[in-house]
Amino acid sequence: xxxxxxxxxxxxxxxxxxxxxxxxxxxxxxxxxxxxxxxxxxxxxxxxxxxxxxxxxxxxxxxxxxxxxxxxxxxxxxxxxxxxxxxxxxxxxxxxxxxxxxxxxxxxxxxxxxxxxxxxxxxxxxxxxxxxxxxxxxxxxxxxxxxxxxxxxxxxxxxxxxxxxxxxxxxxxxxxxxxxxxxxxxxxxxxxxxxxxxxxxxxxxxxxxxxxxxxxxxxxxxxxxxxxxxxxxxxxxxxxxxxxxxxxxxxxxxxxxxxxxxxxxxxxxxxxxxxxxxxxxxxxxxxxxxxxxxxxxxxxxxxxxxxxxxxxxxxxxxxxxxxxxxx
Ligand code: GLN
Numbered sequence: 491x492x493x494x495x496x497x498x499x500x501x502x503x504x505x506x507x508x509x510x511x512x513x514x515x516x517x518x519x520x521x522x523x524x525x526x527x528x529x530x531x532x533x534x535x536x537x538x539x540x541x542x543x544x545x546x547x548x549x550x551x552x553x554x555x556x557x558x559x560x561x562x563x564x565x566x567x568x569x570x571x572x573x574x575x576x577x578x579x580x581x582x583x584x585x586x587x588x589x590x591x592x593x594x595x596x597x598x599x600x601x602x603x604x605x606x607x608x609x610x611x612x613x614x615x616x617x618x619x620x621x622x623x624x625x626x627x628x629x630x631x632x633x634x635x636x637x638x639x640x641x642x643x644x645x646x647x648x649x650x651x652x653x654x655x656x657x658x659x660x661x662x663x664x665x666x667x668x669x670x671x672x673x674x675x676x677x678x679x680x681x682x683x684x685x686x687x688x689x690x691x692x693x694x695x696x697x698x699x700x701x702x703x704x705x706x707x708x709x710x711x712x713x714x715x716x717x718x719x720x721x722x723x724x725x726x727x728x729x730x731x732x733x734x735x736x737x738x739x740x741x742x743x744x745x746x747x748x749x750x751x752x753x754x755x756x757x758x759x760x761x762x763x764x765x766x767x768x769x770x771x772x773x774x775x776x777x778x779x780x781x782x783x784x785x786x787x788x789x790x791x792x793x794x795x796x797x798x799x800x801x802x803x804x805x806x807x808x809x810x811x812x813x814x815x816x817x
Contacts, residue, residue, distance in 0.1 A: 560588075562618065562621055568711070583775075587763070619752070624742065639741060644712055645709050646715035647731060650700065663684035665688055669690055688704075701726065709731070711739075716728055
């Protein structure tokens with residue numbers, strides 16, 4: 491809340507500075523302005539310029555643990571956001587996203603794979619930032635700041651394929667698995683009466699224990715839950731957490747608390763990546779690609795729509811030309 495207000499104020503300030511700058515320079519070109527007024531305008535312009543220069547310098551002056559390198563922590567056990575690729579290196583949507591952000595920032599990105607539960611405490615000492623499908627929570631905000639959020643998620647409930655579990659009441663008193671230090675674990679501990687949380691460093695190990703009959707359910711974010719459920723379709727199914735009353739969560743990049751220079755640089759680069767289409771291309775490549783039949787259908791639809799749109803445009807253009815020719 492407080493942070494949002496501060497950001498809004500900062501935005502309003504830079505807007506008013508821009509407004510000052512432009513009104514001052516337009517007065518300057520009006521040669522007939524009375525001398526006194528012109529002098530006043532010039533002073534305003536000068537101070538506005540000084541202030542905005544200062545702001546620009548501030549925005550550029552972020553520092554990292556190693557100069558020229560953005561050291562990024564992740565936990566590559568969370569497909570499709572992060573996983574270990576065929577070459578043994580972390581890959582996935584988040585990894586591609588932070589590399590695109592690093593490119594906009596003009597800095598080399600180096601990814602460190604570590605346990606999810608160590609990410610927040612490593613920020614500022616071992617890593618500059620963390621990207622790990624990490625949900626913005628008040629608890630984490632006590633020790634780190636978050637970038638603008640880039641993805642909405644909700645927890646899923648993975649249960650045995652033949653289970654009749656369907657509501658949060660059905661989960662009461664059960665033994666439920668989750669990844670250590672995740673919002674899935676917090677839900678089991680805080681929101682499900684009498685439930686026992688069994689925590690794992692890798693969510694997939696919890697799913698294996700579910701299949702082996704050692705757990706009654708697993709709570710993990712929706713996208714990895716679908717990936718795990720698709721791996722073992724005969725054994726488990728993933729249920730939508732919204733049917734259990736779980737809240738929508740926002741993923742964001744965690745940065746050192748109070749490091750506004752780095753935060754601003756990351757937010758600016760994230761906005762650029764979103765505006766130039768890179769972000770949507772990565773969503774299509776890493777997140778939507780999962781379901782092949784869906785993809786085929788949507789690609790067909792998209793190309794049909796594109797053809798229709800093109801046809802419409804041609805007709806409209808032709809009509810416009812015809813009208814202007816008639817005039
Ligand atoms: N979104 C969950 C959280 O932030 C899980 C993230 C993860 O396991 N990588 O706690």
